[in-house]
Amino acid sequence: MKEAVAKVAGARLQSLRLADGVATIVLEVGGLDRIERDRLEIAVRDAARIAGASDVRVAMTADKKVRKIIAVGSGKGGVGKSTLSANLAVALSRLGRKVGLVDADIYGPSQPRLLANEGRRPEARDSKMIPVPSPWGVPLLSMGHLVEPGQAIAWRGPMAGNALGQLMDAEWGDIEIIVVDLPPGTGDVQLTMLQRHKPAGAVIVSTPQDLALMDATRAIQLFEQGGVPLIGMVENMAGYVCPHCGEESDPFGNGGAEAAARTMGLPFLGRVPLDIAIRTDSDAGRPPAAGDGPQAEAFAAIARRVATWLDNQK
Numbered sequence: 001m002k003e004a005v006a007k008v009a010g011a012r013l014q015s016l017r018l019a020d021g022v023a024t025i026v027l028e029v030g031g032l033d034r035i036e037r038d039r040l041e042i043a044v045r046d047a048a049r050i051a052g053a054s055d056v057r058v059a060m061t062a063d064k065k066v067r068k069i070i071a072v073g074s075g076k077g078g079v080g081k082s083t084l085s086a087n088l089a090v091a092l093s094r095l096g097r098k099v100g101l102v103d104a105d106i107y108g109p110s111q112p113r114l115l116a117n118e119g120r121r122p123e124a125r126d127s128k129m130i131p132v133p134s135p136w137g138v139p140l141l142s143m144g145h146l147v148e149p150g151q152a153i154a155w156r157g158p159m160a161g162n163a164l165g166q167l168m169d170a171e172w173g174d175i176e177i178i179v180v181d182l183p184p185g186t187g188d189v190q191l192t193m194l195q196r197h198k199p200a201g202a203v204i205v206s207t208p209q210d211l212a213l214m215d216a217t218r219a220i221q222l223f224e225q226g227g228v229p230l231i232g233m234v235e236n237m238a239g240y241v242c243p244h245c246g247e248e249s250d251p252f253g254n255g256g257a258e259a260a261a262r263t264m265g266l267p268f269l270g271r272v273p274l275d276i277a278i279r280t281d282s283d284a285g286r287p288p289a290a291g292d293g294p295q296a297e298a299f300a301a302i303a304r305r306v307a308t309w310l311d312n313q314k
Helices: 002-012 034-050 081-094 157-168 188-197 210-225 256-264 276-283 294-311
Strands: 013-019 022-028 055-061 068-073 099-103 140-142 177-181 201-206 230-236 268-272
Touching: 002 013, 002 022, 002 034, 022 034, 034 055, 068 081, 068 188, 068 210, 068 294, 081 099, 081 177, 081 201, 081 230, 081 276, 081 294, 099 157, 157 188, 188 210, 201 210, 201 256, 201 294, 210 230, 210 256, 230 256, 230 294, 256 268, 268 294, 276 294
Parallel strands: 022 055, 068 177, 068 201, 099 140, 099 177, 201 230, 230 268
Antiparallel strands: 013 022
């Protein structure tokens, strides 16, 4: 009988005991949705009965998946945090990680545009939303999927916190890492993330200019106070190469974030150039990390450092 049941259950068969014609079967169903679990149970029951069991009792167990949450934050807006979040998720996916993305910028969601699934609506199963797939292998949930494009979201803090909970507690399936694009600043959504969803680590994004670095310090302090480890800092908009003459300039300064990270004892994860190709591709829903060239490599290098950091955590 065990051979017959194992043929349909495979590695999910944990144990089988037969006594007085009653087969007691234990299955491991971690990662399966309700429909898949039902199908497996029916197949196992049928196989056991055909093999001679007069009664079949099936128990299902599932190891609770502990997903690692990476919070991407900044002290102020306009530093490219959403672009970094999207491309970090795509670059981690290209490294073979199972990655999802949550657009927690409740009042200004932009990820549906960046990942080319704007206008889609998430389906629901068992009162949980199912993330919206993207062409780049990274499923996404965003307030941008729930409201009409351009519609203002006038919510007080508790409503925004509840919305974040719906996005985080979705049916993520076998996703191992969730990248969370936080809103700028240190408000209600950030506090809800720290208190309810406890990120494994945080990535801080800043431009090289002093004002952005001052604000980034506030975000760093918030994560430290919440007991969230800091993975490191990324310097965005670091240098500009003129597409016409090839001359390089630094409209936002250069090296400021790296120097600040060194002063604060934080790992420096890398820098992303101020490149018009990144802007045009992002607006078109083509994450540069999904392609080739120096722009893709900039994000890939950051993703490799983040992945190594995650692998080294207990």
